[in-house]
Amino acid sequence: MAEIQIKNVAKKFGEYQALHDINLTISDREFMVLLGASGCGKTTLLRIICGLETATTGEVWIGGRRVDHLPPKDRGIAMVFQNYAVFPHLTVFENIGFGLRMQKLPNDEVTRRVERVAELMHIEMLLKRYSGELSGGQRQRVAVARALAMEPDVILMDEPLSNLDALLRMEMRAELKGVLAESNTTAVYVTHDQVEAMSMADRISVMHKGKIVQAASPIEVYRNPAAEFVAGFIGNPPMNFLPATATGNGQWRVAGQTFDGPDTEKTLKFAIRPEDMAPADTGLVAIAKVIEPLGAHLLVTCDVDGGMFRAVLDSDTTVKAGDRLTLAPQPDRVRWFDPETTLAVA
Amino acid sequence: MTAVATPDARKAGRWLYVTSVVLLCAWVIVPLYFLLINTLSAPEDVQSYPKAFFPAFDMGSLSFFVTFNGMIDALLNSIMVAGLTMILSIAIGAPAGYALSRFDFRGKELFRLLILLTRAFPLPLLALPLAVMFIRTGLDDTIIGLALVHTTLAIPFAVLITFSLFSGIPMELExxxxxxxxxxxxxxTKVVLPLILPGIAASAIFAFVISWNEVFAAAVLTIENRTLTAFLLVKLSEAPIHLKFAGGFILVLPALIFIFAVRKYLFAMWGIANR
Incomplete structure (x- = not known):
């Protein structure tokens, strides 16, 4: 049982505030992904959970035990590093068994556990090799196997797949998700790749400028972004925004069209995902600028009300640059944001 | 117009480059070569001209030293002083190199600069006050006293070499x-040390060579317990020329072999020092 609780954690590097008052609870056996652009503080947060970095203020609890004053080795965690950190002077076997040897486990127990995780990660034929004789993907497997061999309560991963090529990354993604689900450990996974985050996570914490903007399931984060940042960060292409003016009684005027929206006096922004629109008789008037056929879809970059707007249409749609389209947004997929607070308005 | 070198200019540049390399090599190799020739020539041939390209392999001059009174003692002293210098400079220098590469502290850059400044004072300037101080503390004419002086000379290099070694080991491994x-x-001990051991050995050998080659402090600070350099310096001033050559050869050879063995790590140090 290892629930992770992060209570009011803040981190300053000199004058630079890397993390602002983070509160987050990661439940036992949950796969939590910390997602954000570089410099958002996601790695710093992971390193604070790990114990490689100390929080300026706040507490870290793992499995009901306060650990922020403990060194990494006493926290019941294992970490997988971005550059694998496979020890070059040891064989793969000794790398995987390193932590077990440090625990002074008997030889046959070490062998048993190393062989088990090596089989799990499909590297049993590499056990006698050295790190220099392995490919990047193989090193990554060794690094994961080494962490799993510890049978930790919590496994922490810092962009473990970012150094692999695209095909291998996709393969490892699925494999890693399967292995971790079986291992019954709580996982915290740092990445800047939203596809990785969406496909692996039970829950995603989207981070921006040292704060957690939203922590929710992948679908929730995608469908109901809590803030403009999330809407613009998640999804490829991201959400479209248009200025809106209230006409009273929850009616809004957007690019010459009237939409139902929240009943408020504030100025709001209208938002819609590119794939949540279809050509129709009435709707937003768009002038197509660039057409990009993507196989399954057609990505159309167009001009709506003088601003850039993207639509993902069925690839059978006949449209060419300069065409005038009328795009009808799916009413239940329309979202509203307050430009002042940048937060979503229901 | 972009500055594309004409074939002629390129040829000239290449010629200049080759000439410079040859000159620099000659600068180092020619004296060593004559030293070798004269050492291995019969005593009467040393003054002769022209020289034979291949020496006569006359071991007379060299064998003289083996039986020379006090020679073996001086050699042992040299080895002891150099060995002690090696241990001390690594024991003090390696932790400093580790700290420089792994920790951020105030005055780190200044410290890196100052460490080189320890070599800015010429030894002759320091020798007299040092001698007085050593006599007062009873360190004069001792192996340990001389090793201390040599350690101060070797430490900057030990720090810089180990600094570059530690910096070459990713923090993630630790x-x-x-x-x-x-x-x-x-x-x-389990991860960093095994990885840098060859480099540490090289850095230790370099400290050994610094001590082995050092003559001034050795000559001033010791009387009875002379190191080989100091011993030869004093004795050879009265010796015939062929023995001077042989003595010089004995001094140069170990240093040359050692430096050749550790050259890879010395380049690493300069790479860092130039940053």
């Missing part, structure tokens, strides 16, 4: 060891 159950100390 961090991985910490998460796998190591303390700072065990992570160092």
């Amino acid at each position: 961090e991985a060891a910490w998460t796998l159950g190591c303390t700072r100390l065990t992570a160092f």
